[in-house]
Amino acid sequence: xxxxFRTPFGRELRWVTALAAVAAVVYSxxxxxxxxxxxxxxxxxxxxxxxxxxxxxxxxxxxxIKGLGYNIFGDHFHPIIASLAPLYWIWNDPRMLGIAxxxxxxxxxxxxxxxxxxxxxxxxxxxxxxGYIFWWPIQGLVDFDFHxxxxxxxxxxxxxxxxxxxxxxxxxxxxxxxxxxxxxxxFVVMAIAFVLLLRRRWKxxxxxxxxxxxxxxVVTGKVIPHFNLSGNFGYWVYSGLGPTMGAAIIFxxxxxxxxxxxxxxHDTKQLLWASLFLPLGLLPLGSVYVLLAAPILLSxxxxxxxxxxxxxxxxxxxLAPVLVMAAVDMLFKLMNRFPKLRxxxxxxxxxxAVTVAAGIAFVPAVFPLNKLVxxxxxxxxxHMVAQQRIVNMIPSGVCxxxxxxxxxxxxxxxxxxxxxxxxxxxxxxxxxxDQNNTGxxxxxxxxxxxxxxFKQDHGFTEVYREDNIVLLYxxxxxxxxxxxxxxxPYLKGLYWTGK
Amino acid sequence: xxxxxxxxxMMTLLALVLTGCASETLTPLDVSGMDRTKTAGRIxxxxxxxxxWWDQAPLPGQPTNLVLYxxxxxxxxxxxxxxxxxxxxxxxxxxxxKWAKSVVLVMDPSTNSIEDSFAVDAHGAPNNKPTTPTKIxxxxxxxxGTPADxxxxxxxxxxxxINTDTNAVIDGYNRTTKSTPINYTVVPxxxxxxxxxxxxxxxxxxxxxxxxxxxDGTPLY
Numbered sequence: 001x002x003x004x005f006r007t008p009f010g011r012e013l014r015w016v017t018a019l020a021a022v023a024a025v026v027y028s029x030x031x032x033x034x035x036x037x038x039x040x041x042x043x044x045x046x047x048x049x050x051x052x053x054x055x056x057x058x059x060x061x062x063x064x065i066k067g068l069g070y071n072i073f074g075d076h077f078h079p080i081i082a083s084l085a086p087l088y089w090i091w092n093d094p095r096m097l098g099i100a101x102x103x104x105x106x107x108x109x110x111x112x113x114x115x116x117x118x119x120x121x122x123x124x125x126x127x128x129x130x131g132y133i134f135w136w137p138i139q140g141l142v143d144f145d146f147h148x149x150x151x152x153x154x155x156x157x158x159x160x161x162x163x164x165x166x167x168x169x170x171x172x173x174x175x176x177x178x179x180x181x182x183x184x185x186x187f188v189v190m191a192i193a194f195v196l197l198l199r200r201r202w203k204x205x206x207x208x209x210x211x212x213x214x215x216x217x218v219v220t221g222k223v224i225p226h227f228n229l230s231g232n233f234g235y236w237v238y239s240g241l242g243p244t245m246g247a248a249i250i251f252x253x254x255x256x257x258x259x260x261x262x263x264x265x266h267d268t269k270q271l272l273w274a275s276l277f278l279p280l281g282l283l284p285l286g287s288v289y290v291l292l293a294a295p296i297l298l299s300x301x302x303x304x305x306x307x308x309x310x311x312x313x314x315x316x317x318x319l320a321p322v323l324v325m326a327a328v329d330m331l332f333k334l335m336n337r338f339p340k341l342r343x344x345x346x347x348x349x350x351x352x353a354v355t356v357a358a359g360i361a362f363v364p365a366v367f368p369l370n371k372l373v374x375x376x377x378x379x380x381x382x383h384m385v386a387q388q389r390i391v392n393m394i395p396s397g398v399c400x401x402x403x404x405x406x407x408x409x410x411x412x413x414x415x416x417x418x419x420x421x422x423x424x425x426x427x428x429x430x431x432x433x434d435q436n437n438t439g440x441x442x443x444x445x446x447x448x449x450x451x452x453x454f455k456q457d458h459g460f461t462e463v464y465r466e467d468n469i470v471l472l473y474x475x476x477x478x479x480x481x482x483x484x485x486x487x488x489p490y491l492k493g494l495y496w497t498g499k
Numbered sequence: 500x501x502x503x504x505x506x507x508x509m510m511t512l513l514a515l516v517l518t519g520c521a522s523e524t525l526t527p528l529d530v531s532g533m534d535r536t537k538t539a540g541r542i543x544x545x546x547x548x549x550x551x552w553w554d555q556a557p558l559p560g561q562p563t564n565l566v567l568y569x570x571x572x573x574x575x576x577x578x579x580x581x582x583x584x585x586x587x588x589x590x591x592x593x594x595x596x597k598w599a600k601s602v603v604l605v606m607d608p609s610t611n612s613i614e615d616s617f618a619v620d621a622h623g624a625p626n627n628k629p630t631t632p633t634k635i636x637x638x639x640x641x642x643x644g645t646p647a648d649x650x651x652x653x654x655x656x657x658x659x660x661i662n663t664d665t666n667a668v669i670d671g672y673n674r675t676t677k678s679t680p681i682n683y684t685v686v687p688x689x690x691x692x693x694x695x696x697x698x699x700x701x702x703x704x705x706x707x708x709x710x711x712x713x714x715d716g717t718p719l720y
Contacts, residue, residue, distance in 0.1 A: 388523065395527035433558045449560045453615060456552075459535035463528055468559055473530045 015126055016113040020106035023133045027105060027142045030369065031098025033377045034145065035408065038387045040094070042407025042418060043440055045145035047072070049094035049411045052081060056088035064417045065407060067229070068425065074228035076235075077219045078148035080180035094408045097146040105142065108154035108321050109133045111161035115325050118164075119332035120345045127349035131356045132324045136275070136366045137316035143368035145408075147314040152181045156188070157321035160289050163195060164329075168204055171196075175208055179215045183224065183233075186216030187295035194291050237304040248302075263301045268309040272301075275311050275366065276319060279355050280327040281348065287326035287333075293319050311366055327352075383434055386467035390430060393464060393471060399425045401455070403432040403448075403469075404439020419451045427476050429455045433468040537627045538617045544624045548577040549603065551615070562607040562614055568593045569619075570602045576623075583608045602630045637670025637679075638718065642698045642708055645674075655700040655707060659683045662712075663691045671701075 034040045042065045051061040051072045061072045061082075072078075087096045112132050116125035132138070141150060155178045162170035175192055178185045189212030196205035220233040228234065240262055241248035252259045264270055277284060284290045296319055300308040308315055335342050356367075364370035371377040391406055396413040401422055410416040419431060419438040431438060431451045438446040446454060452470060456462075460472035542551040549567055557563050564580035573594060575585070585593070589608045598604065598616070603625075605615040618628035642658045645651060651674060659671040659681050671681030683701055691697050691706070696718070698708040710718050 389526075392523055392526050393528040396525065433560060447560055449558065449562075449614075452558070456536065456541060459537065461533065461536040461541075463530060463533075470558070471528070473528070473533060474535045475530075475533060 013110070013113075015122070016109060016129055019113075019126070019130055019133065020109050023109065024102045024106045026369070026372070027102035028099045030142050030372060030377065031102060031145065032095055033372075034143070035095050035098065036384075037377070037380060038384050038405045038409070040098075040145045040405070040408050041439060042402075042404045042411075042416070044147055045094055045097060046404075046407040046411050046416070048081065048097055048146050048148070049408060052084050052097065053088055053092065053412065055082045055085040056092070064415050064422070065411075067417070068415075068422060070229065071227040073226075074224060076148065077183040077223055078151075078181060080151045080177065081148055092412055094146075094411055098142075101142060101146050101150045104150045104154055105133065105138055105317075108157040111154075111157040112321055112324060115161050115164055116328045116349075119328055120349065124345050124349040127353045128324060128328055131349065131353040132320060134356050134360065134369065135279075135320055135324070136311065136356075136359060136363075137320040139368050140312060140366075141314045141317035144314040148182055149314055149318050152178060152185060152188075152318040153321060155181065156292060156318055157325070159192060160292065160321065160325045163192070163289070168196075168201065172204065172208070176211070179212070183216060183219040184295070184299055186212040186214075186219070187299065188212070188292055189215070191291045191295050195288055198288060238302055239304050241302060259302070263298070266306075266309060268306060269301050272309055272311055272316075276316065276323060279352060280323055283328075283330040283334075283348075284323045284326035286330035289322060289326040289329055293322040293326070383467050383469075386469055387432070390464065390466065390469050390471050394428050394430070398427055399476075400428045400430070401426040402428075402430040403435060405432065405435065406430050407439075419446050420454060425476075427474055429460055429472040431455070431470045431472070433470065539625045539627055542617050542625045544619075549625070551605075553579045553605070562610070562612075564607065564609065565614065566606050566608060568604045568606060569623075570594075570598045570600055570604065571619075576603065586611075599628075599630055601628075604630075638696060638710075640698070640708065642700075643672040643674075655702070657681060657701045658707070659699050659701060661685055661691075661697050661699060663693055663695045663697055663709075669696070 031040075035045075047063045047065045050063040050065060054061045063070055063072050063075075066072065066075060084097065084100050087100055090096070109129050109132065113125050113129040116128040119125075120128070138153070141147060141153070155174055159171055159174045159178065162168075162174060171192065175189045178189060190209050193205045193207075193209035193212060196208065199205075220236075224233045225231050236243075236245070238248055241251045241259075264273070284293070300315060303309075307313065331344060331348055335345055359367040360369045360373060362370075364374075387406060388409075391409045394400055394410065394414065398414050399422055400410055400414045400416040401419045402410055402416055404418060407416050407418065414428075415422075415425075417426075418440045419429060431448050433448040435448060438448060438451045452472075455472050459474040461474065462470055463473045464471040542549055544550075552561075553563075553565055564582040565578070566575045566582050566585065567577035567579070568574070568585075569576045570593070585608055589606065589611055592611055592613070593604055593606060599618065601620070602616055602618050604613050606613055616630040617625045618630050620626050638660060642655055654674070656675055657671070657673040659668050661667065662669050666685050666687045668681070668683055668685060670679065671683065672679055673681060681701065683699075686704075688706075692709055692711070694713075695709050695711050697706045699705065700707045712718050
């Protein structure tokens with residue numbers, strides 16, 4: 001990998017660097033447009049923005065969107081996002097996360113290229129890389145604004161490249177870094193240990209397996225419950241397997257066929273399998289590297305949460321480098337086994353790149369870049385103008401409850417949460433009647449109308465209305481300590497005058 | 500290394516450009532002098548009926564065919580739009596004991612949902628009282644309290660509190676055992692004041708204190 005850092009603009013990597021630059025610009029543009037068109041949301045961009053801003057001020061990672069005084073480590077364990085804090089010293093704005101995400105994605109294109117180039121040659125590897133960086137799972141993550149799993153994408157890609165190069169120190173270092181991405185990356189590290197086991201790297205395999213397992217158990221058993229307001233880890237939702245991980249393992253071992261059936265028991269799951277493996281001609285299934293995808297797919301498809309079974313959201317991005325590199329690995333094996341098939345080194349990568357291009361052109365539901373191509377992403381409506389005008393009417397340094405789509409536009413100058421989350425403290429509220437609900441994913445529990453009734457019952461008065469967006473206000477309740485709660489130490493430093 | 504530095508410098512430049520682009524002009528709304536809105540402030544009562552949000556231009560998703568139902572008279576006092584006739588299911592909901600007396604419920608009969616509710620006074624004018632009965636599980640006073648000097652001489656050892664409308668013991672206290680559940684058989688007395696709480700010294704079965712309460716249990720001192 002040292003070679004790479006010395007020559008990112010050298011002859012060997014010139015083309016892939018150009019590809020990375022194009023992808024960075026395209027994805028940054030998508031992020032910035034999503035923000036300015038009020039397509040981004042408090043869940044999750046606003047949450048991460050609040051957390052990174054806290055980090056940038058060397059403060060505890062609270063997110064008021066999750067709840068006042070809510071430490072984000074009570075939700076998920078992703079200390080790696082603290083590394084983004086310096087970006088906020090340059091530009092204190094949620095859009096910085098969109099740019100960071102674009103750069104993280106492009107950082108993963110290098111190992112995909114180098115891995116492929118060693119097997120297929122330059123131009124086929126370039127086609128694979130181009131298809132990969134614009135494949136729908138990567139686009140899905142960019143269309144979700146930001147997520148901690150963005151760190152996992154380049155890390156997993158580099159880990160596979162390091163495994164391929166037998167660079168086991170790099171494997172170890174990157175695997176430890178992967179544990180800081182999210183609590184369930186412990187399972188991926190255990191999968192990496194399996195790959196090492198197959199190579200008879202016994203000591204390292206056992207060490208990484210134990211480290212991965214211990215990390216998962218400690219983080220979900222001790223760290224997250226310590227910070228969680230309910231004192232538990234809230235994402236164990238596997239009613240089909242059992243109430244604990246131990247029970248789940250017993251079920252999987254004693255009922256392998258039933259477990260297998262759960263992986264395919266819904267149309268959405270079948271569509272996901274098809275969308276991930278068919279464009280790659282099922283090739284990943286022949287490579288050992290597909291093992292790294294197993295814990296991610298299993299944890300999602302065995303879960304009770306239908307949202308994790310889909311092709312949407314951020315969930316699939318980390319699978320993209322694994323499956324693409326595994327496909328290239330298998331293709332190379334086929335070429336060696338059947339020398340007459342050597343021409344596939346050109347047309348298989350070409351076919352993959354063409355399917356991605358066709359997807360962007362004709363399948364907007366799975367390839368969000370379609371909006372950029374058709375120009376829809378540049379279209380501003382009167383409603384968006386009204387959203388911006390109302391956001392600008394809210395003064396800085398106050399407590400706000402806002403529609404999810406407006407939240408990211410307020411995080412860098414107010415203490416903002418979703419409607420109904422700061423009942424005693426908020427003095428401003430915004431409700432958008434063009435939305436189906438006030439937002440917050442599964443936590444959203446208001447229609448705009450019931451949200452408005454709720455706020456009016458709590459003393460709010462409508463002060464402005466435009467294009468079905470209602471701005472409400474009520475004075476603080478000093479007896480509830482609102483001014484203090486509504487000025488985090490960070491905001492106090494910026495806006496609080498003590499009056 | 501030079502290339503990386505160049506890249507970093509370009510990113511910084513890009514960020515500066517973006518910072519300039521991102522300086523939206525704030526136009527904070529002037530809300531000085533505004534007070535918190537209470538029920539009586541957002542719903543008014545005129546000869547023509549109640550005036551509230553249902554009289555404004557409807558927002559998307561806002562129900563427009565409503566009935567306003569009084570729990571005092573158990574009757575519809577006003578309609579908005581063209582609501583369907585109240586069904587048995589609607590009436591069961593409207594007449595639920597969960598609502599306080601003297602409350603007006605705003606219902607969308609088609610969805611059987613209460614869209615708003617507000618308490619009213621004897622003349623029908625909205626006030627700021629709660630719309631669900633306040634559950635008070637006991638009252639504190641000289642009969643069960645301890646003076647600041649700790650001297651409890653002359654104070655009753657054991658008392659019970661009885662709601663004269665229901666003749667039920669709602670609370671009690673024994674100074675010696677410091678226990679609150681007191682087993683006491685109520686013998687209703689027609690002389691007890693109505694709509695009141697009477698405090699009885701269980702050693703004598705005499706009323707030692709009484710006070711009027713509102714329908715929701717709030718004491719009227």
